[in-house]
Structure formats: C-alpha cells, structure tokens
Amino acid sequence: MEITAQQPAAPLSLPTPPPDKLLDEGPAIAELDKVDSGMDIDFQSDSLHTPVSGPTQVGSGGPPVNGQAKGGGFGNGDGEPTRKEEGRSEGGEEVNMTDVDQRPPSVEDFDLMTTLGTGTFARVWLVRPRGSPPTENAPLFALKQLKKVDIIRLKQCEHVLNERSILEVCRPHPFITHYLCSWQDRASLYILLEYSPGGEIFGYLRRARRFDFQTTQFYAAEITMILVFLHNHGIVYRDLKPENILLDARGHVKLVDFGFAKVVGDRETYTLCGTPEYLSPEVIQSKGHGKAVDWWALGVLIYEMSCGFPPFYDNSPFAIYEKIVAGRISFPSILPEETKDIVRRLCTKDLSARLGNMCGGGHQVMAHPFFDSVHWQELENQVHPGPIVPSLRHPGDTRYFDQYDPPPTTARDEYTDEMFEKYDASFHGF
Amino acid sequence: MSLPEAYLDEVNALNREILKSKPTDVLQFCANFFNRRLEAQRVEFLLSASNNSGFSSSNTFGAMPSSSAYGGGESLFPGSVVNLGGPPLDGNRESPFSGTIREEDEDVGQSPTTPSFRPAVLGGPSISNPSLAAPPLSPGQSLFSPRSRFAFGNDQPPHPGSSHLSPSIHLSPNSASLDFPSNYNMGRRTSVSAESLVPSSSNEEWNPPVYPKTPEQLGRLKTAVSGNFLFMHLDDDQSGQVLSALMEKPIPGKGTRVITQGDVGDFFYVVEKGSFDVYVNSAGSMLPGLDGMGKKVNSIGPGGSFGELALMYNAPRAATIISTTSQNILWALDRVTFRRILMENTFKRRRMYEAFLEEVSILSSLVPYERAKIADALEPFTFHPGDVIIQQGDPGDNFYIIESGEAEVVKHGAHEPVNRLTKGDYFGELALLNDAPRAASVRAVTRVKVATLGKDGFQRLLGPVAEIMRRNDPRLAEGVDPLSNVGSPGPSGGFDGGKDVVEEAAGRGRAVEV
Structure with missing residues (x-):
C-alpha cells in the first residue's frame, strides 16, 4: 500500500501529511491509457508507481503466489530475447496482459532515466515505459541489467539464476522488492522490479x-x-x-x-x-x-x-x-x-x-x-508509516539515491560469439 | 586481572594508528593521538548538551515527548522526530511506530556546510545537488576523524526543526558518550563472493592434489600457518590434506614480482626460502613508473606468509610483493583447492554424523531436519590414549559419538573393560534425558575423535528430549520408565548404546549416501 491521492489516509492517530506532501497530486488512472500497450508488465501489481488498480492488496502475506512462470518459449538458439511471463491473480481474477501482445519485453521498451545503483556486474536503472508521457506520474520501475560477460568472468551464473527464481517466490511479501518480469538479450539479463523511491x-x-x-x-x-x-x-x-x-x-x-x-x-x-x-x-x-x-x-x-x-x-x-x-x-x-x-x-x-x-x-x-x-x-499490515518517511517531490524523485557515473560507452569486454557458443546455454531458464 | 575494555579499545586504536603512520617521534605521536581523542569527545559532549537543551524546550523533542505530540494528528515540526528516546509510556499510543518523521526538503534549515554523508565524501562520484554535498575532504580521510567531528560543533549547532540531514536528529539525547571509531570507513560496502562449490557426489570421489614434503618441511609449514585463523580450526585430516596440497614454487632471481597490488588473487603463499619486500601504493593498486609500487611497508622471510585473503575469495591484492634474494622458494595454495578440501571433509563428516544419529535409539523419532540441526551443532574433540572421556559418578552433561579410534567402557569393581567402543558408537546419551550420574567411565584406548553435544545445546535446538521420545512412544507419556527401553541391555546395563546396535551404526556411517 502506498500513499496516493486515491487511497484512504493512514490511521487517524497519525499526523496527516500536508496535502503538498502527497506523492500523487493528480489522478493517475488517466495516465494508464497512454501507456504503450506493447508493454508486457503486470500493471495490476501493487508496485509503487502503477497506482492504477484502485485499492491495492496489502498485508497478511499478500496474495498467494500464483504468478507461476508460464513457460515463455526460450532457447530458440539464435539469440532472440527470451522471457518469463508472469500472470498474477488478484481477487481471483487472472491478470494476463501478455495476450495483448506476444512480443517479449526488450530494453528498447524503456527509457533508461538514471542509474540507481551499480554492482560488480549489474547496474540498476530507473526506467519508464517508452512512450509513456514524461509526466511526474508516469509508472516507474527499477530495471536490473546484468552483463553476461561479467557474470561469466566472475563465475556468478548460479547466483544470478537463483536470484530470479527466488524473487519470483518472494513476490507476495510486502517488504521485498516486487519482481515483475525478466528477459535476456544477446549481451545482458534483465530483471524488472518495482521502484522504491526512498533509497537505501x-x-x-x-x-x-x-x-x-x-x-x-x-x-x-x-x-x-x-x-x-x-x-x-x-x-x-x-x-x-x-x-x-x-x-x-x-x-x-x-x-x-x-x-x-x-x-x-x-x-x-x-x-x-x-x-x-x-x-x-x-x-x-x-x-x-x-x-x-x-x-x-x-x-x-x-x-x-x-x-x-x-x-x-x-x-x-x-x-x-x-x-x-x-x-x-x-x-x-x-x-x-x-x-x-x-x-x-x-x-x-x-x-x-x-x-x-x-x-x-x-x-x-x-x-x-x-x-x-x-x-x-x-x-x-503496514498500519503505520515508518519512522522515516521520504519526502518526495514527485514519484520520479531520485534524491535519495546516490549519483553514479554513466556506464562506459566503450565496450571493453565484449560478449563474443565464442563466449556465446560456450556459455549462453547456462542462461537458459532465466 | 584484566584491563578495562575502554582502555583496550583506546590502546588498540592507538596501535593501529602507530602501525599505519610509523611515526619517528613515538611519544609526541601518542600525545597528539590522545589530545585528538579528548578534543573529539569534548565536542561530542558539548554538542549533546546543546541538543538536549534545545530539544527539551521545544516540547517535541527530548526523551519523553508529551502525549499531545502524538495525539494531535499533526507534528509541530514536519521535519522532526516526535518519538525520540525511551520506551513508550503513554498507554493511549496505538503503536510504538506511530511517531513519524519526514525527510525534509533540503531547503529547510539546511546549510551547504552541513556535514552529510553522501558518497562525494566517501570518495565516490560527485553529486550534482550542491546542498547535499559535504565540504570536501581529502581522499581517504575518515568521516569521523576528530577533525570532521569537530566541524559539527563549530559550523552548525542543531536546532529543533532543522533538517533531518543534521547529524543529531536520530540520536538519542545522551548518546554522545557512544564514541565513534576514528578509523572506520563509512563508505558503502561491496559484497564478496567465492566460486560456487558443490560437494562431489559419492560416486565421483574428489582427491586433493598431493605434493610430497619432508617431515621438516611439513613441520615448518605447520608452524607458518599456525597463527592464521583460517587454519586454526582445521582437524588433522583437513590440515594434513591442506599441507600436502601446498605446491612448491621456485622464484628465481632478485626483483621478481610475485603478486601485484590491485591484481586478482588466487593463491596464498608461504615462504620456504629467500626473502620478499612488501610495497603498498596508497592509490590501491600498483601504478606504472618508478614509484609505482608505493611505499615499502614490510619484508617477509622464511616462515612468513602472504596473500591469505585469496583463500577466501577473489579480492584485489592489497600489496605488491617482490623478491629480494636470488634463490627463493615459495609454497603456494589456491583458493579452490583449499576451500574444496574443507568442504569435502565437512560435508562427509556432516553426513556421517547424521547417519550415526539415526542409530541413537532415544533419538529415533527425530526427523531428518532435526538430525541435520544436531549434526550442525556437534563439536569435534580429540582424546589421547588413556584419557578419560567421561568418569563414572560424574554428573552427565554431554552426549558423544565416536568418529574414529577406540575407547573402552570401565566400571568400578570390574577388572576388565565391560565394553569396547569404535567408530559410530555413541555413549552418554542419557545425559540428554536426565541428570543421573554417569553409570560407567569411558577411556580412550587409541587416539579417539568424538563429536559431542551438551544437554543444554540439544534442548535449545530441539526442545526437551523426553518430549521428542514421547512422539512415537506413547508408553513414555504413561509414566513408564524411559530407561527401560533405551538401548540394549548390554553388560553396561542402562549405560546405553548396545554393541550390536552400534556395529550397525558404524556400518551405516561408512556407507553415507550423498
């Protein structure tokens, strides 16, 4: 549950934030229609920046894990992006936007706005679905990009595969970053997650x-x-x-x-x-x-x-x-x-x-x-807000994140054909 | 009599500073050090005093905020903590977490000189928002060095309603006596990871490499690694395999670089012969050029070792090491071999323990998960021939399983040992059940390796043993003496662990499935 203009206020005993502190000042629902319908994202999830589903479901363990992977066909051998799709039911209704468009998601579907964090082989981007209006209420996500060449160099393949499957298991937990979907292209693996604006x-x-x-x-x-x-x-x-x-x-x-x-x-x-x-x-x-x-x-x-x-x-x-x-x-x-x-x-x-x-x-x-x-x-049940409530001027406010250098433009470690032949099979199933 | 902890902390901090700076005028250095410490503490104290007075007068801060600050539905200062301090006293409060602060817009009460700990300070990338950036510090300077702490006192006395970014808001009022270490690096920490290791399955036995060594060489190696905590807890098998796996590596010629600061590291080295100098470049890696290796900080001779972090994971080398004599010999050990030896041994031992535990009759109702838990907590011990492991008449605390070697059971009044125990046999398990004194003694005949766990540990992990036994033995719940159906009534009577049960256990123990 997030503070949005549409939602009932937190319990009365709490100091009500002054109206100008609220995250979403205008109705966000209207924005959804403008979102690129090619997006393969579960917009019904209760992630922060998709305030579209009316009262979101929160607490008591959340909805059961029924977002099982529905075998997105992968492994077609010629390096085409592969994916896992997630259906998710809320209130008994199966939400499956993948029927709208069978195209797997791609990094091209997103505007990479800024870097939220970097690791030894990963970079996390704040992203917005491409084509969504650049307003303050556009849905936002965190996109984790993992470079295959670095995963192989650091022998972290197993850890990366674990990460994705475990995030899937953890989807119903309110205190774990919600996993939305994942896919890969020739050089990288991608995990799309909800964006937590408060920073570390x-x-x-x-x-x-x-x-x-x-x-x-x-x-x-x-x-x-x-x-x-x-x-x-x-x-x-x-x-x-x-x-x-x-x-x-x-x-x-x-x-x-x-x-x-x-x-x-x-x-x-x-x-x-x-x-x-x-x-x-x-x-x-x-x-x-x-x-x-x-x-x-x-x-x-x-x-x-x-x-x-x-x-x-x-x-x-x-x-x-x-x-x-x-x-x-x-x-x-x-x-x-x-x-x-x-x-x-x-x-x-x-x-x-x-x-x-x-x-x-x-x-x-x-x-x-x-x-x-x-x-x-x-x-x-998250009845009360936490002891520190981030003060955000708009949902895309990244002031609580450190600033990172943009990724180096020179591709120094290329994922070569040779490596592809030798290692790419290890990413099947991602 | 031991020295006070606070004193030890101070002296340790001083020791580290001395090692780092290697001062020529030691006395002056120490005097300066303590003066700085004193100054820093005084500043903290004054700061805290000003915090306290300021906060309590505002009525929204302080150790015991008035209840109106919670109930009013509005905080006087949107940026302030309403419930600092002690436990809630007001019974009307619904939740301990109802007090809330908002991170404030930085234009409220924020001065560009406010110390903040954005990464710019930590040597990271720069920050575009000037009001979040801290005053520049020299690279490597600790954020909480006395100097930067001093700045708090001078630049910005905190006041109620000031930004959350001021350093004091989340401090409990009298926390200034919590002293900050002067040498702690406050930067973000990166994760570390070694290669994934999976134990080999039973049908593909892994054998560690063996490089033969003379007894003298082995003795020297043993001494060389004895002070290293990565080797200290190894049992004899592990230690023997690890020492055998060290590979001889001759380093011919003076001035040969063995490891280079900043490079990836896979090997740990022990010096057998020759000597080596250690250089550290403060930039964190060796740079090109004449002084690229940085400062010489140490030299290492026979019996010395270096590169030990490489045994844990692949981290950049912290120093450059270069030979200074013409004939040098090193022993080298790589991480994967080292960790694999430890893992294979541990894995086998765990499965062995679990199999042994399966045979302990009073624990027969344990589910695999519980046995794993006990196996996890069993502590190894070694006894020498003649050692008494348990003494008849003593209060019983621990339960034992024999991992290897041979022990005998003796009883007062009996001239001959009443039983012999070998691998997989267990004894003393009744100690888990009651406080009865030991019914017999057990003495090591050969060198005996046991795994043991105390009653307290057992109960902490799984609860009372009697409860566990009751699970599948309703007679126990009806008051039947549990001892009457424990073990087989061998010559040692209620002593437990009948020999025939035990033989089987030992057999099982050897045939552990993965």
Whole structure:
C-alpha cells in the first residue's frame, strides 16, 4: 500500500501529511491509457508507481503466489530475447496482459532515466515505459541489467539464476522488492522490479550517524519478518546490510539484491558470499552454513543501526575476519540492555545458542524483549508509516539515491560469439 | 586481572594508528593521538548538551515527548522526530511506530556546510545537488576523524526543526558518550563472493592434489600457518590434506614480482626460502613508473606468509610483493583447492554424523531436519590414549559419538573393560534425558575423535528430549520408565548404546549416501 491521492489516509492517530506532501497530486488512472500497450508488465501489481488498480492488496502475506512462470518459449538458439511471463491473480481474477501482445519485453521498451545503483556486474536503472508521457506520474520501475560477460568472468551464473527464481517466490511479501518480469538479450539479463523511491537505509543511517531505539527496532522488526518468511520457504538471504534495505514511499523497508539468496532447505551450503563486516564465523571458516547466517547478520545490523558502525571492523578485511572469529563484541555503554542482549544472542558462534536457529526459529527472535513494544500484526499490515518517511517531490524523485557515473560507452569486454557458443546455454531458464 | 575494555579499545586504536603512520617521534605521536581523542569527545559532549537543551524546550523533542505530540494528528515540526528516546509510556499510543518523521526538503534549515554523508565524501562520484554535498575532504580521510567531528560543533549547532540531514536528529539525547571509531570507513560496502562449490557426489570421489614434503618441511609449514585463523580450526585430516596440497614454487632471481597490488588473487603463499619486500601504493593498486609500487611497508622471510585473503575469495591484492634474494622458494595454495578440501571433509563428516544419529535409539523419532540441526551443532574433540572421556559418578552433561579410534567402557569393581567402543558408537546419551550420574567411565584406548553435544545445546535446538521420545512412544507419556527401553541391555546395563546396535551404526556411517 502506498500513499496516493486515491487511497484512504493512514490511521487517524497519525499526523496527516500536508496535502503538498502527497506523492500523487493528480489522478493517475488517466495516465494508464497512454501507456504503450506493447508493454508486457503486470500493471495490476501493487508496485509503487502503477497506482492504477484502485485499492491495492496489502498485508497478511499478500496474495498467494500464483504468478507461476508460464513457460515463455526460450532457447530458440539464435539469440532472440527470451522471457518469463508472469500472470498474477488478484481477487481471483487472472491478470494476463501478455495476450495483448506476444512480443517479449526488450530494453528498447524503456527509457533508461538514471542509474540507481551499480554492482560488480549489474547496474540498476530507473526506467519508464517508452512512450509513456514524461509526466511526474508516469509508472516507474527499477530495471536490473546484468552483463553476461561479467557474470561469466566472475563465475556468478548460479547466483544470478537463483536470484530470479527466488524473487519470483518472494513476490507476495510486502517488504521485498516486487519482481515483475525478466528477459535476456544477446549481451545482458534483465530483471524488472518495482521502484522504491526512498533509497537505501544506508544513506539515512550514515547521515543520522545512528538510529534511536525505536527506529532501529522498527527496521529490525520488518527485517525479522522478512527472514521468517524467507526461511519458511527454505531460502537463506546471505547479504543483509543497510545498503540492501530500501525504503518505500511510506517508509517501510524493501529488501533488494537477492544475488546471494539460495534455496537451502534444511541443508548446509558452502559457497562463501556476503559482505565482510556481516559474514558469520561459520562462513569465514568454511564450516558449511545455513539459514543461521541471516540471524547473525541481523545482530550485526541491529548493532550497526544502534551505534553507527558495525561490531567488527578494521581497515583490512582479513583483520575483520579475525575479529569475527574471535567473537568479542564491545558495546557502547549507552546502548539499551535489550539491544545489547539481542545482539549478543544473535551474534553467537555457538549454533545451538544462536537466536533464530534454536527451537522455535524466528519466532524466538520476535519474542525477544528488544521487540517487546512491537505490534507484529500492525507491522505486517503496514498500519503505520515508518519512522522515516521520504519526502518526495514527485514519484520520479531520485534524491535519495546516490549519483553514479554513466556506464562506459566503450565496450571493453565484449560478449563474443565464442563466449556465446560456450556459455549462453547456462542462461537458459532465466 | 584484566584491563578495562575502554582502555583496550583506546590502546588498540592507538596501535593501529602507530602501525599505519610509523611515526619517528613515538611519544609526541601518542600525545597528539590522545589530545585528538579528548578534543573529539569534548565536542561530542558539548554538542549533546546543546541538543538536549534545545530539544527539551521545544516540547517535541527530548526523551519523553508529551502525549499531545502524538495525539494531535499533526507534528509541530514536519521535519522532526516526535518519538525520540525511551520506551513508550503513554498507554493511549496505538503503536510504538506511530511517531513519524519526514525527510525534509533540503531547503529547510539546511546549510551547504552541513556535514552529510553522501558518497562525494566517501570518495565516490560527485553529486550534482550542491546542498547535499559535504565540504570536501581529502581522499581517504575518515568521516569521523576528530577533525570532521569537530566541524559539527563549530559550523552548525542543531536546532529543533532543522533538517533531518543534521547529524543529531536520530540520536538519542545522551548518546554522545557512544564514541565513534576514528578509523572506520563509512563508505558503502561491496559484497564478496567465492566460486560456487558443490560437494562431489559419492560416486565421483574428489582427491586433493598431493605434493610430497619432508617431515621438516611439513613441520615448518605447520608452524607458518599456525597463527592464521583460517587454519586454526582445521582437524588433522583437513590440515594434513591442506599441507600436502601446498605446491612448491621456485622464484628465481632478485626483483621478481610475485603478486601485484590491485591484481586478482588466487593463491596464498608461504615462504620456504629467500626473502620478499612488501610495497603498498596508497592509490590501491600498483601504478606504472618508478614509484609505482608505493611505499615499502614490510619484508617477509622464511616462515612468513602472504596473500591469505585469496583463500577466501577473489579480492584485489592489497600489496605488491617482490623478491629480494636470488634463490627463493615459495609454497603456494589456491583458493579452490583449499576451500574444496574443507568442504569435502565437512560435508562427509556432516553426513556421517547424521547417519550415526539415526542409530541413537532415544533419538529415533527425530526427523531428518532435526538430525541435520544436531549434526550442525556437534563439536569435534580429540582424546589421547588413556584419557578419560567421561568418569563414572560424574554428573552427565554431554552426549558423544565416536568418529574414529577406540575407547573402552570401565566400571568400578570390574577388572576388565565391560565394553569396547569404535567408530559410530555413541555413549552418554542419557545425559540428554536426565541428570543421573554417569553409570560407567569411558577411556580412550587409541587416539579417539568424538563429536559431542551438551544437554543444554540439544534442548535449545530441539526442545526437551523426553518430549521428542514421547512422539512415537506413547508408553513414555504413561509414566513408564524411559530407561527401560533405551538401548540394549548390554553388560553396561542402562549405560546405553548396545554393541550390536552400534556395529550397525558404524556400518551405516561408512556407507553415507550423498
């Protein structure tokens, strides 16, 4: 649920934002008709910038996952774009705009407006369907572009395929960036996602230096709900950090970047991945790891939000790992006792004592005194806005995102015919 | 008696600074360091004092905001935090999260000099919006170095209603005593990842490479890696395989570059013979030209090692290493081999534990997921011949499975051992069930490797064992003595783990399916 002019206001006890703060000042519905009908996007999804479906469905787990892939024919061998299509039913009605036009989506269908983020082999663009009017209320999306040549060079093929399929599983969760569709062309893979205009929690945290107890608690609570959901689906996330947590227009979290997420079930997995400050001892020491690594990372996150810096840091990564393995955490004395306690219980090397990994799972985390004042049901239903509500002048306002250099125009690493022959089959199924 | 933590933190920070700067005048350097620390803390203190007075007078800030600030439906200051501070006291509040701040338009109370932590400060790309940009800092300067902290106090005393971008709004009022590390890099962090590794299946056994070494060479290598945490927790098998996999790499000639700063790294090296200099260019990678290698920071001789981060994932090399003698020998180990050895061993051991656990009668009702969980938490231990593993009459806490070696069960009054235990046998599992003292002793005959878990750990993971047993044994719920149907009543009586059950377990343990 997002704040739009069409939607009922948030509960009365809340300060009502002055009208000029509202995101959408004019009726957005009218804009839909002008949108290029060739777009193969599920406009009925409750993503932020498609405020077209009237009352959007939110909360209590959202609609069931029935957006199963309907076998978009791929693998025709001559490099033609392939795709996955998603149908999605809301209120029992099957929404399938793909019947309108069988043309697979292509990057040509979008205006790439600006870069929202970059990674080692990915770039995330803010995009607008091409042909949609350049008004402030045009639907906006985040388009993640992954270069095949870099994926192969960095041997990340498996992670990329995981990312797409897991995002699909996570579609109903309100605190996970909604996946819309994916396709590939000769050189790149594309994942179309909803756009979360609030930017990374990371930015707010560094500007504020540290969050007060309630702000920390709020984000930690929403993240906990995400972890419980993911773990129930047998998914380990493996890259929790403020950089991967975005805010939507009402200040609720949206977890992004599922590049390291993996379906592990109850088994252990062995590939080292994550972010140095957030790695757990069992990952560093190659002992095999499972869902418990996310609970460790939650402890690091709570510490970092409360203190402004993570519990284990150093100038060199190797020195960070030494500290993590040694496991000594020093707390600023001013931290509330509940904060210290939950961090200690989450960041414990002993897997039989780590909160979240014990009997009761994530519900034990939720029951910790740190979360005493949290009303979990209200949180899930997003009854209240978050503690920080981004102030957006228009939906396409990207002020909360860093500025990035445009991609280099010289194609230095080409995806050659040779590579295509050798590797392209590994992207089938994307 | 241990030193206070705060003191250790200070001294450690100083140590790091010293290592970084290598000052010639050490005393002056230390004095300056502590003066800077003092100054920084004082500024924080003053800043916090001004925050407190300012906020409390405005009635929307402070530790205990008045309830009207919540209930009125409107915040006095659209840009302010209404519910800073302690736990909610007002029972009328519907949600702890009802207090809301809006990120403010930057033209409100925002000065171009406001410290902000947009990436421009962090050495990233520039920012077009000048009001979001911070005053320029020199590259590499820490945001929270004493100097930039000092700037908060001088440039912009925060005031109520000022922009969220001012540094103090989300601070709890007295949080100034939380001290910021002066050397923490506040930039965005990139993820790291190693190659995907999947354990080999049972029918295609993977064998690590073996490069023969003399016992002396092995001894030297062992010492060389003993202080490295990546090697410290390895068991004997893993450690033996890892040491065998180190490959000899002669480096002929003086001035040969072994690794280059900024390059990708796949190998870890131990110096067998010769010596090497370490250079670091502050630009982060070696540059062309005479001084391209940067400053010499260290040299490494026999027994030394370098490139250890490459054992974890492919990260750019942090230094350039160059030989300084004409005859050099290195031992090299690549990441994939290292990680694969660890993984294959761990994987096999896990499956073995799970198979052993399947045979433990009081745990027979565990579902695979639960066995995996216990296998995950089992801790390995090694006992030497003659060591007593458990002592008759002692309170029982832990449960043990024998991974390798041979142990004997002895009882007071019996001259001969009453039982012998080998791979796959388990003992002490009744400790999971009750607090009865050990009914016998178990002593290592050979070198014995066990995996063990305590009652507390077990219960934390799965809940009370009695509950678990009750799942498929209704008699237990009716008050029948659980011990009466535990294990087979061997010579050790209620001691558990009858030999015949155990033989089978050991057999199963060897035939682990993947």
